Amino acid sequence: MDERSNSFGYWLRRRRKALDLTQDALAQKVSCSQAAIKKIEAEERRPSRGLAQRLAEQLAIPAQERAAFLQAARALRTSDRLPLDESPIEALTAAAASDGLAFAGEQKSPFVGRTNEYGQFLGLIARLTAGSGQVVLIEGEAGIGKSRLMHEVARYARQRSLPTLVTSCYEIERAIAYQPVIDLATQACEATSETRLRRIAPIFLAEIAALVPVMAARLVERVPLSADFPEARQARLFHALGQLLDALAQDRQLIVMIDDIQWADDASLQFLHFLARQMAGRPLLLACAYRDEELDDNERLASLVERLRREPHTRHMALTRFGPGDTEMLIERLNDPKLSAPDLAVRLHRETDGNPFFLWSIMHSLSEGDCAVRDAGSLPLPDALRDSVRRRLARVPHEDRPLLDLAAVLGRRFDFETLLALTREPEERFLHAIESLVKRRLLREDQEGGFYDFSHEKVREVVYRDIGIARRVLLHRAVAEMLEQHPTSKTHELDARLAEHYERANVWPKALRYLGLAADHSQKLFAMRESLHWFDRAVALLQAHPEAATQAQQLALYERRGVARAQAGQTEGAVADFQQAIDAARALGEHEQARDVLIQLGMAYRRADAYEQAIVCLDEALKVSLAMGDERHAADTLYHLGTVAWSNGRNDLAISYHQQAVDICERLALTDLVAVQAFHGRGEAYFANAEPAAAIASFSRSLDLARGIGDKSYESENLMMIGWACTGHMGLADYQRALSHFDAALAIARAADLQWHLGPTLIGRAHVQMALGKFGAAWADLNEALPRLETLRLVRYQIMAHDALGCLFLDLNRPEQALPHYERGLHVALDAGITYWRPRLQANLAIAQLRLDIPCDRAALQAAHQYAQDHSEAWLTLRCLEALAELALANGDVDGCITHADQLLALATRGDMRALVGQAHRLRGLAWLAVNAFESAQHELTLAVTLAEQTGRGRLAWECHGALARVAAGLGDGAGKNNSEARARTIAEQIVKDLGGSGLTSNLTSAP
Structure with missing residues (x-):
């Protein structure tokens, strides 16, 4: 055998x-x-x-x-004998091809001139065993050898069985969202065992599957992905990809290499920045190569490089051109008789200035024997790279050139069957042509995937530009039609390719269709810059060729781009698009469509915190719905109107809007999302009006409806809001109930990675922990919440986080640390032009200033109080009353303090807000104490401390015991004084104990 x-x-x-x-x-x-x-x-x-x-x-x-x-x-083949008639260069090419790595570039020459850089890489790989990652930025001009260096490092890693992922970015694909990330994730999915994949959270697997078809094929069941802000979905995807890389690495060194990132799309660059920041605790080497000449014109690349270079674990590696010795060594290693002239190395280095790709291109031409080395004028001098490449192309047989042209039109990678189908040549003739082009090293064969690529992107560019315009149009048309009939790519990638080919083929209607589909796919992947790129191209095409689409299609295009612009925060552009779509819908008599776009326009304004404009749009949409008798859409619009009003501190309007929406839902017996939102909105209105019990009833109804339709987002949000309504500073002071609801909301939000919900839920839970004296836990929650909110650019919740941090320091008797947070929160609110939470911040700022003996702005505090009262913002009125009472007391105005404390007591009692009732009694007690009315003070403070202890409000109890010690001293009750001081000291000591390891310090003493 x-x-x-x-x-x-x-x-x-x-x-x-x-x-x-x-x-x-x-x-x-x-x-x-x-x-x-x-x-x-x-x-x-x-x-x-x-x-x-x-x-x-x-x-x-x-x-x-x-x-x-x-x-x-x-397994490797037992024999890799080379044909005897191969030249030395051919032999080196064949030997290098056997490793199966897929970097673009002329990498078949001997590896010279990079000993130092290669050694640095090997050292970094060895250091990965310590568990900390490294980022390497490889910078240099085109053809300098970046790809070849990465190729050699990847080969080294694979020879040692280290998991290694490699990919390249391509200019023709720079607007295809996540293209290099998809390549890396696909490789990771294929190389990761089923057992390891199953350890990744299901929601993260679903995010990966939405991006990577290979993962989708491996998941029998996939959890649904919730609707969320694009920023939140993108953050979840990035965390999911990080877990995938961890699953592949299995605590071993992992090598990830990305070439030509100057052509990466924006979403991929964002992921690279995320990954680089997450690498400190991962044994991961991330190497990214880019052309330095792109930094001046590519703002996104320059920004990424600048940010990455600030990371402590980033190395910058700038490749320089070869020196004369490197050129001489290259010729020696090739050992080709045709390159044996004694002065050739000097001449080559002088003419190419040491650019490795120029060197290799010229040496290849000389090796083919078409020009004599002894003839000084015969060197293919590369005044421009194109001249050098064209000399190589001129030697391609005439019958093979059409295949090369077609390959250049196809783009970067293409498979055998696609190219064969397009040529319509007999198979034997086709095989001869493609083997000839591979042998000439114009095309490169991927040993593992059955794909072909150009040996260098510049080769493809020269071939493409030399094709006549008319022929180029016909070739693009043929490619588009074939890809449309026989798709070979993933859906999102295919749409982008078809858009490119049909646009270059001047087939405007189909180009428009696929540009829109490519935009939609990018939008679904939260790659908003890429989505807008495709939409902008579609609109530009439409403006140049209006006959390419019907009026209805034009309307839809502007509406879709408006949605994308709104999601990307481009409010001005979104408004222009929505307005154009509204005008077009009205011209066509499409009143329902105009109404729907009006709602979109209103929500775009709300997203930008432009509340007055939002209300104008939504009011008009409401009138249209009512005129049409469309009550369901009317209820939906009323909910949006209420939310806008609530967000802008107009809870009086919110109460009215949400109640009307609820009335419609109850009359129509709606149980869908419109009803979920209506009851939730009414709960928020009740909550803001200091009616926590009524708020909880509405949130509970919305919670039941959300569970009925399987809406995890609203399930989590309703649980969160019930938690807020059970807190002490804004609700029933039922802290255990609050904590259980916050924990349940967080469990859902973390499982589904609902980034939008995590911030406010963590802030609410922090308030509960502060009330219970668990300041260390509260500090941890707030330090998780604020960076998330800043990343997601959720301004309103950033304001809440700064307020909560101020309250934490205020409760620890650190007003000097609380003050900057209140000032920062007010600054953020003023910059955004919103009134949300501002009265509370103004009140807390005044309290912090009073405790530092800094004069506070009484007029600003009174204005905040008046605004909260005028707009039914009773939750904010409560804090303003506390501040006004403390201000009056500090100014010696005992009657004023009692008046404000009585108002606080009445409002808090109405809502059964026991912690705030206790706070009102404390303020009354302090007022009586100030005028030595000791018995009245004792009565009020005893009521206050009883409520504080019943609810578990440690800080309030500490304040009351300290005041009671002073009352006892005034009454001559030494034993009572000592007892109260001892109880205050016990609380203070417990708080200090709880702070252990948190980095926080308390200034609580036995005598407040």
Whole structure:
């Protein structure tokens, strides 16, 4: 039996035939080209790990034999003899090709001139064992050898069985969202075991599956992804991809290499920045290469490089051109008789100035023998890179050039079958042409995937630009039609490619359609810059060729771009698009469509905190719905109006709007999302009006409805709001109930990674922990919440976080640390032009100033109080009354203090807000104490401390015990004084104990 009968390819062919499968049928089953199967069976190629696994599945290899099958599939061939007539350069090319790495670039020459940089990489890989990551930024001009250096490092890592992911970015794909990230994630999914993948949270697996088809195919069941802000969804995706990389690494060193990031899309650059910041505790080496000449014109790249270089674990590696010695070494290593002239190294270095790609291109031309080295004028001098490349192209046989042109139109990577279908040439003729182009190193064959690529992007660019315009249009049209009929790419990538080809083919209607689809796909992936890129191209095309779309299609395009612009925070552009869509809808008599766009316009204004404009739009939409008798849409619009009013501190309007929405829902017996929102909105209005029990009833109704329709987002939000209504500073002071609801809300939000909900829920839970004296836990929650909110640009919740941090320091008797947070919160609110939470911040600022003996702005405090009263913001009125009472007391105005304390007591009693009732009694007690009315003071303070202890409000109890000690001293009750001081001291000591390890300090003493 000969050697081939024992080979993997021979065995594969027999197994395929035993199952009555043709090569084409097997190729389709395992998602590769027929040519790839041919080459595997002919022992000309080894399958990739992923392809080998798919072959094992489709060929029904028994489980007990699968490991042996995969090992045989990936084993190196026993013989790699080269043809005797190959030149030294050809031999080096074939040997280098056997490693199967897929970097663009002329990487088949000997590896010289980068010893220092290569050694640095090996040192960094060794240091990864310490558990901390490294980022390497490789910078240099085109052709300097960035790709080759990464190629060699990746080969080193793979030879040591380290998980290694490599990809490149391509200029033609720079607007396809997440293209390099998808490449990396696909490789990671294929290389990660099922067991390791199942350890990733289901919501994260679902996010990865939405991006990576390979993952989608492996998930039998997928949890639904909740609607959320694009920033929140993107953050969840980034965390999911981080977990995927961890699952692949399995605590080993992981190498990730990305070439040509100057052509990466914005979303991918954002992910790179996220990953780089997360690497401190991961054994991960991230290497990114880019062209330095792009930094001046590519603002996104320059920004990323600047931010990455600020990271302590980032190394910057600027590659320089070869020196004369490197050029001489390159010639020596090639050992080609045609390159043996004694002065050739000097001449080559002088003419190329040491650019490795120029060197290699010229040396390749000389090796082919078309010009003599002895002739000084015969060197293909690269005054421009194009001149050098064109000399190589001129030697391509005339009959092979059409195939090269077609490959250049296809773009970067293309497979055998696609190219064959487009050429319509006989298979043998086609094979001869493509093998010739590979041999000439104009095309490069991917040994593992059955794909082809140009040896260098500049080669493709020169070929493409030299195609005549008319021929180029026809080629793009042929490519587009073939891809449309026989798709070979993932949906989002295919739409982008079809958009490119049809636009360059001057087929305007189809170009417009696919531009819109590419934009939609990017939007679903939260890549808003890329989405707007496609939308902008579609609108530009429409303006140049209005006949390409009907009026209805034009209306829809502007509306869709308006939504994308609003999500991206481009309010001015969104308004312009929505207004154009509204005008077009009205012109067509599409009143429902105009109404729907009006709602979108109103919500765009709300997102930008432009509340007055939002109300104008929503009011008009409401009138249209009522005029049409469309009560369901009327209820929906009323909810939005109420939310806008509530967000802007106009709770009086919010109460009215939300009640009307609830009335409609109850009359129509609605149980859908409109009803969920209506009851939730009414709960918020009650809550803001200091009616926590009524608020809880509405939130509970909304919670039941949300669970009925499976809406996790509103389930979490309703639980959160019930928690807020049970807090002490704004609700019933039922802290255990509040804590259980916050914990339940957080569990849902973390499981579904609802970024929008995490911030306010953590802030609410922090308030509960502060009330219970758990300041360390509160500090941890707030330090998690604020960075999230700043990342997501959620201004209103940033204000709440700064307020909560101020309250934490105020409760620890650190008003000097509280003051900057209140000032920062007010500054953020004023900058955003919103009144949300501002009265409370103004009140807290005054309290902090009073405790620091700093004069406070009485007029500003009174104005805040008046605003809260006028707009039914009773929750904010309560805090303003506390501040006014403390201000009066500080100024010696006992009657004023009692008056404000009485108002506080009445309002808090109405809502059964026991902690605030206790605070009112404390203020009354302090007022009586100030005029030595000791018995009245004792009565009030005893009521206050009883309520504080019943609710578990430690800080309030501490204040009351301190005041009672002073009352006892005034009454001559030494034992009572000592007892009160002891109880205050116990509370203070417990708080200090709880702060251990948090980095916080308390200034609480036994005598407040």
